Amino acid sequence: MxxxxxxxxxxxxxxxxxxxxxxxxxxxxxxxxxxxxxxxxxxxxxxxxxxxxxxxxxxxxxxxxxxxxxxxxxxxxxxxxxxxxxxDTLKVTITSQSVEFLKNQKTVTVPRVKVAVAFLDGKEIVLQDAASRELAREKHDQLKSEAKKIPAAFRMHGYPWSDSGDPHESEFRRWVEGDPDVSPAANALLRARSKAFDQGDKGKADLRELRNDLSNLGYSVKDRDKKQYWRAVP
Structure with a gap:
């Protein structure tokens, strides 16, 4: 690992x-x-x-x-x-002070004090704050046998870990064009993300950037088989 x-x-x-x-x-x-x-x-x-x-x-x-x-x-x-x-392989460095994600020469650092819960969502490592906003969502490259060691690594350094996955999983809904429960601005961003899926590797940066924009609008988004699922964040 x-x-x-x-x-x-x-x-x-x-x-x-x-x-x-x-x-x-x-x-x-x-x-x-x-x-x-x-x-x-x-x-x-x-x-x-x-x-x-x-x-x-x-x-x-x-x-x-x-x-x-x-x-x-x-x-x-x-x-x-x-x-x-x-x-192109994700490197995660966990200490008692922070979690650092490094991939494609880009680093995301999340201070320990901001993390309320950590969990695996499929092959993605997710960190949430006390308001359930996502601080990080990064896809790891570990084999299934090695991925089983990830929870122990976070617990070892004092991070709250959820074995059952996302505590807010039941709140996610699949996005459809023009969803009336989503603001016009968020619908526009989700529409742009939908188009980015068809751009392959070129669209990955847009998917990440637009997810961050949606987070700023108060929405958490995750992807499954090029489909988007959203929930409102308090």
């Missing part, structure tokens, strides 16, 4: 995670680079195989230095992919 000391617990970015990423992906890139000239030689001229131009170019260079270049590029590409994968 990560590492634990008396002062802090880290979830994600464990030594095993790094070993798998920075060992496995560069190795795969190296092997692919070594065999690429042979693959190119076989694939060149077969019209059903895409990228015929680059393949024919590689196949035409019958020399040892071509293999060296392909191996170097494959190795570098593997290291780059490993770094990107690690950057």
């Amino acid at each position: 990560g590492s634990t000391t008396a002062d802090r617990t880290v979830i994600g970015h464990s030594a095993t995670d790094k070993a798998v990423l920075f060992g496995g992906l560069p190795l795969a890139g190296l092997v692919l680079g070594f065999f690429l000239p042979r693959i190119a030689d076989w694939a060149a001229g077969r019209d059903w195989v895409p990228f015929q131009g680059p393949l024919k170019l590689i196949a035409a260079w019958d020399s040892w230095w071509v293999v060296v270049i392909c191996v170097a590029v494959g190795l570098a590409g593997g290291v780059l992919l490993a770094g990107m994968a690690l950057d």
